[in-house]
Amino acid sequence: MSAVVQDGRVLRCRISTGRHGALDGPAMQEITEALTKLADQDPAGPDGVGAVLVHGDGENFCTGGNVRDFAGAQDRYAYVHEVADIFHAMQRPLVNSPVPTVAAVRGWAAGAGMSVALACDLAVGGSSTRMRPAYPGIGFSPDGGMSWTLPRLVGAARARRILLTDEVLDAEALSGLGLLASLVDDDGVDDEAAALAHRLAQGPTAALGRIRGLLGRTWESTLDEQLEAEADSIATCAGGPEGTEGLTAFAEKRRPQFH
Structure with missing residues (x-):
């Protein structure tokens, strides 16, 4: 069974298998x-992906990679390095991603699973x-990328505590930290x-992608660089089909139909 299925404008990706x-x-x-x-797609096209x-x-x-396979590898350095590269x-x-990403975090997200959840824009949990x-x-x-995403999401001090103590974060803690x-x-x-994914997929795909880009560069940009990037981005949105539809819908007092 394929791990990737397109459901309308949502690309569903199954990253794990089995009960555990x-x-x-x-x-x-x-x-x-x-x-x-996705980087080369036309988000407004009939087969476009919006989330x-x-x-x-x-x-x-x-729950992460197969630890038994790690232990059984003849050359553990080479094997684990190859798995990490993949x-x-x-x-x-x-x-x-040029479109928003959502993680359906049911049960445990441990090890590599936690890294995947942190890499997504929004996570839904129980x-x-x-x-x-x-x-x-x-x-x-x-x-x-856990050592890169976690401090950006929760701050350096909390990231140190979570990683160094191998802390288990329950639903309440995850919600309080903004990880859910x-x-x-x-x-x-x-x-x-x-x-949530379908709702995002029906939104202004190009604009949401630009929002992701702006947020992604904010840690490396000065205020002036960020303001310049924002000005260019909002002007590009205004001159594009999504901005046109949004402004027209506002003037006509109706909900915009981006797709």
Whole structure:
């Protein structure tokens, strides 16, 4: 079964398999290819993608890589490095996606699963959702960009505490830290995440992509550079079809129909 399915304007990506939610190696390569293609798509086209939904197919979102395979590798350095490279090839286009990304975090997001959840724009969780770095538990340091995304999301001091103590974050803590955009009943996680992804996918795709770009560069930009980028971006939006529809709808006192 394919790990990538387009559902209307939403690209559904299954990153894990099985009851425990092990990271799916073949799926990663399929997802990488699909996410990479988004950079060249026409978001306004009939087959355009307006949002990405990342999910698992078991009780847990994703509990990371196969530790038994790590332990059984003849050359552990070479094997783990190769797995990390494949994982990172998927994480790059996920973080740099031109459209919003949503994670349906049911159950555990541990190790690489936590890295994937942190890489998405918005995560939906349930009362039993848990996140844990998990890497220190097997004597590893993190991969998947966790050491890059986590401090940007929660601050450097909290990131140190979470990573160095291998802290388990429950749903309440995740919500308080802003790592969950919404918290629903466990049975409603998948439906809520899908509804959010479809809602975003019907929005102004180009504008949302520019918002993602502006947010992504803010840590490396000066205020003047950011203001210049914002001026160029908002003017580009105003001169494009989405801005035209938005302004026309405002004048006509109706909801805009971007797609």
